[in-house]
Amino acid sequence: MGKYKAVIGLEMHCELTSNTKVFSSAENSYNDTPNANVRPVDMAFPGTLPVVNIECIRKALLMSMVLNCTQPEYMYFDRKNYYYPDLPKGYQITQMHAPVGVNGKITIDVGGKDKEVLIHDIHLEEDSASLDHYRDISLIDYNRAGVPLLELVTEPCFYSAEEAVAFLEYMRRIYQYCGVSEADTKKGQIRCDVNVSIMDEDATELGTKVEMKNINSFANVYDAINYEIKRQTELKDAGRYDEVEQETRRFDEETGTTIRMRSKVDAIDYKYFVEPNIPKYKITKEWLEEIKKDIPMLPRERKEYYINRLGLLEYDANIIIKEKDYADYFEECVDIGINPKTAANYLIVQIIAYLNKEGITLHDFYLTPKLLYQITSELDKGTISSKQAKEIFNKSIMEGKEPKTYITSDNAQISDTDALNSIIDDILNNNESQIEAYHNGKTNLFDYFVGQVMKETKGKANPTIVKDILRKKLD
Amino acid sequence: MMYMNKAIEELHELLKSGEVTPEELVNESLKLSKEIQDKCNAFVTIIDKPKIMPANENMLSGIPFGIKDNYSTEGILSTGSSNTLKDYVPFYTATAVKNLEKCGAIAINKTALDEFGMGGTGTTCHTGTVHNPWNLKRMCAGSSSGSAAAVAAGVYPFALGSDTGDSIRKPAAYCGIVGYKPTYGMISRYGLFPFASSLDHCGCLTRSVKDAAIVIDAMKGIDKNDQTSWDSSNMHLYESIDGKVKGKKLFYIKNVVDLENYQNPTEEFKKHINNFHKTLEILEKCGVTVEGVEIDKTLLNAIPSVYVCLSCAEATSNMSNLTGIIFGPRGNGENINEMMKDHRTKGFSPLIKRRFVIGSYILQKENQEKYFVNAQRVRRLIVDKMKELFKTYDGLIMPVGTGIAPFLDNPKDSVSNDDVSVLEEHLQIGNFGGFPSITIPDGFIDNMPVGINITSNCYDDINVLNIAYALEREMPYKNQIAKESEK
Known part of the structure; x- marks a missing residue:
């Protein structure tokens, strides 16, 4: 690149966890059987009405606070009108006039350096149904219709694919840390729109913005940004920058390229207006204070704590905060008296490796911190050797029996x-x-x-x- | 012996004493339905075998009734009088209907309406025009045309209606019966096919004020499926009617009902206005003070256009679910867009399409501020003006429309020119504010009934009913059944 600067903005859609959907009493859970989690309102049968799930509003407000946004005085929703087979009502209930959060910012870590990301807004809306296309027919599954979605819109404040993906990774972690979403890209719970423009290094005005819609993995976000920068750069180099059009493209995974969908000229007028079936809802200061109490310690704070207070290496701390599960496990270990370094070692060297090998999560992992303590305490006392400890660890998770069953007099270390x-x-x-x-x-x-x-x-x-x-x- | 021409109170006594059974009432109502269907074309569906409910202590148990066909009824065809839903059989029942069924009321038929409630003539139903039982050549107004015709003809003591602009209260006037829509949100809209959600009200058509109170008592109630519904469990409408109105103060909009403000009024119009003033005299005799209040003509003249803007905009969006994909007849086409287009092109009447075009235009980004947002502002101004007056007065009293039901073959006669548009459309104020509003018959012109309307502040339903009841008591139109005339 060199002479040009890329400017990138992100829209990140994340499905929230909740018992029921955002405007429907249907269950909000992943279901293999199509059209199992469906109430009349999810298929827009005439006369049905939306009813707001207060739990979703609470989670949306929590994220709004995490992102240091301003919350509106009243909560209300808007209709975004367009026809598409995955949108049964012919409109999506979303927030345009008064998003749950505006003008936020959050500091992230990019390659060891701090970066402040500016948040334009964050708003709560409903997901669409999912479509399965076959040769001659398409099938519609309404399980996803009405699932709560939080859409986070950043300012165009990223200058490389690395920065953009670092932000997405960090946000994914935050969603998990705050317990508002599983944020699993494999389950399609996170989808991104990315816009990219390039400009001369010394220019002050942004170049032509190209938007790429519905990218379903961070790797693809990375590739799409870099492809788009390259495409725009080549056109600019060739004196054909006017061919870069304000348009919507999609990322094609197979070829690793972006493909034009529609031009800005054909952009849909969504005819937004306030959803009349949901009364305005006052957001009280007391309620916000209450929600604020539920914000957990976030990864950046935890990392600092691990390094400065628990004496971990930055490298180790970075691995542990990668997943909330890891961090929670680690902290529980420390809480019950396992030496932080020992706990970190076990977690990083043995446990994470084991989880990756078996393809399971910590939730399915047999050796809870309390059980791990049975091993580390004996190790500290010198009753067992580290080699034995390793064996006991393996046996315990293989056979699903408590470590202490293997720490008997005859296999204990001979120190006599x-x-x-x-x-x-x-x-x-x-x-x-x-x-x-x-x-x-x-x-x-x-x-x-x-x-x-x-x-x-x-x-x-x-x-x-x-x-x-x-x-x-x-x- | 005929029973269906009687009031609910009386029928209840007869059922309780065993003089008549619910089954006999149902059979009579079914027989009348078929007769009236031939004359008035009032029904989309006459239910083959209504489920007989036993009579018990509930006032509505064993009482036959009609349901406007824009209420969702499980297992029973519910068309909204539109070809887009001509075969649609829902699998859930609207809350208001469910509440009535819980009381033991027995649904007899589904009544025809202007397609999805979007009309005021009863001529845009997919099953054809509804005729006025007082004179088959005349219209019933709309959109609750079939319900009004059936109640007026004595098919049953009550039928459900819905009211977005005047759809209960105008047909009631043209058919010589009572039409009442309570405060917005008192009755759940869950299961009512929407026209314009912020203006849509459920309500009923009856032949007496007390019947209306009994029916709404049963229909109302907070509903977890409708967030705009509210808890009215401490309001007992029927029990609260005592007819004590002495000292009440009403107002009418003076500049609208002053004959001097109209150039070349027709004889009918003059009679109508005079009849209104005569009715006011009756009220005054009951100890009610009635005063004329001038309201800024500019504000009043804005009523019809505000209504068109808001109702068409909301309707365009509300009816976007009618694509023929999930329900309704599938359209033909090579792809999904063509299929939806075909379904909607064939399914909707020209009147509705016109409203969709207006609604879309109004909501377009470049027009929203000018039309939609301004209409919302003016709506607010009108409502604020009314609320201000409701501080001084117990209610607004006005004549309904400009006269009697127009002839069907010459509906243009009735179409308002600017002079009378406010008089034709002022009932929309009740929808702007969500105000409780009731129409009762107050006389005849050329053997056709005319009506008067009382509207009050939100949650003041008991007051509205009481004044209407006191007035009804002093006039001979309570429980009247349509007598067909040839004129």
């Missing part, structure tokens, strides 16, 4: 000096030639003797004590 003395004496008596060689300078044979002791004790001998005894006897 008398017992070890007699074992070592036996070994030394049977290895006279090696002793001679050792005394003649083959000092690396020391490890050979240690190995023999370990072999004899099936690895249960306390290595420190063994080494002490051996040194005394040999030197």
